[in-house]
Amino acid sequence: MTDSERKGAVLPAAKEPGDAVLDFLRLAITKKLADAVILPMKVPSGDSYAWILMNDISLLDDAVPIAATMPVQGAKALRSLTRKGPGNLTVIAVMRPCEIRAAIELSKLGQVHPDNLILATYDCPGAVQLQKYVDDPAGSEKRFAEMLQKGKPDNSAKPVCHICEDFSLFDSDLHFGYLGLPDKEMLVIAGSDKGLELLEELGLASAEDLSVWEKGIDQLKADRIKARKSAFKETEAQLRGFDGLLSVFANCIGCHNCQSACPICYCRLCYFDSETAEQNPDALITAASKRGGISLPVDRIMFHTGRMVHMSLSCVSCGQCSDACPVSIPVAGAFSYVADQTQRTFEYTAGRNDGDPLPLRQFRKSELPGVHELVKDADAEVSSHE
Amino acid sequence: MKKEFTPRITSFLCKWCSYTGADLAGTARLQYPTSIIPIQVMCSSRVDPVFLIKAFLNGSDGVLIGGCHPGDCHYETGNYHARRRFAIVRSVFESLGLESERLKLSWISASEGPKFARVANEYTEEIMKLGENPTRKSIFL
Ligand code: SF4
């Protein structure tokens, strides 16, 4: 759906953006347009959130659609729901844009079946880093309320939030927009035919003009694009060369938390945890004697570079890997930066729902000049086969 | 010191084309350097990108993938897929500022013994210019 075709509806005024979302969901369930919803809810101890699949409308009172932090990447929740198929019930999931982008990547990988899901996003100001949230839930809630007001991340937010360009409507079915609008105003915008159908059936007053909201988003986006450029430059300099790579990952304890928290790394058994990745003792002793010595375990840099090669084409820059790292390595900074380059190589943007298959699931006969020598020979060869 | 440097180039060669090409170079007694360490794979698409990384981190000064010419892959499209995978590794190397020249993809058919010898010679020269892979001496990996 292009910008000019966008259609939206106005939601009745509510105290907070989250309340307006809840009202919308209550209406959808009452009108039997959705069977259930997936939303974050505070865990009983009160110091974190969990995803709850709920169909009891009274539970909505305790849900927090726009939560301050993101403990489990939402795409993982959607995968656990639809891994075996779409199911028969319609479920609306309200998640951050990076969570929905990850779910879209997972659907291309056959891990999420979105047919009966309605994926909804909202203008995301950023998310508080998990560790910071757990250390001080009350203070973090306060800071998040301010972020929500301004539409901007503060320094308790994940570093990737500061450089996120796709914090608003991207490719979801529905989007809740409030940034740039006067206080208490909230729009719901259709991002797909599925979303539009739902809006029409709900019979909400349609929004005449989306331009105020769009302008507000564009302004905030400009800041983030600038921040992204300069952050990437910094990361590039830090990672530069083999020594740079070693120094960025110097403190890595090899726990692989970054991989288990990543929504894209869905492999039941990661290659780097498998038997195949184990080393032969004699080979290691030879390697050590050639160098004088060798650090153990040996697969640290291989794990990170291998993961970049395996999954960076689908990395949605959500920052879960950094949040999960016990030794504060800027994993997400490195992965976002590398992903930006690998995705550029194939003119691919992770999280798009435009029918474009994953780059590794397709090829063109004549492409990627410069990756192999004698391009001309190869091209001549190709045309003779076409 | 420089003179003693003999590069090691781990070479993944597909059974149907490049490996046979290498064989032909051998039986035709064409000269090519001992730096090439051939590993036979069933198809260039058998080379998981992680193989390239593993070879690089283990200290190979160069890593070569040899496959059939486009259109000639024994499994029809394996080499097109191999090219995409290779491009990702190249792109990761470039973004990390690692020397992507240490990775090479080449199409060599079963009858191209002379081409194999030429690629082996030229690539070895290129690698000699680049010098030793820094991972060769690194204690930390
Ligand atoms: S690598 Fe990190 S930033 Fe990228 S998708 Fe995985 S968890 Fe998110």
Ligand code: SF4
């Ligand atoms: S690093 Fe590779 S093998 Fe491991 S979980 Fe991620 S994609 Fe799978």
Ligand code: SF4
């Ligand atoms: S989470 Fe951090 S310490 Fe653990 S493997 Fe990843 S980078 Fe290393």
Ligand code: FES
């Ligand atoms: S069989 Fe040679 S490239 Fe596939």
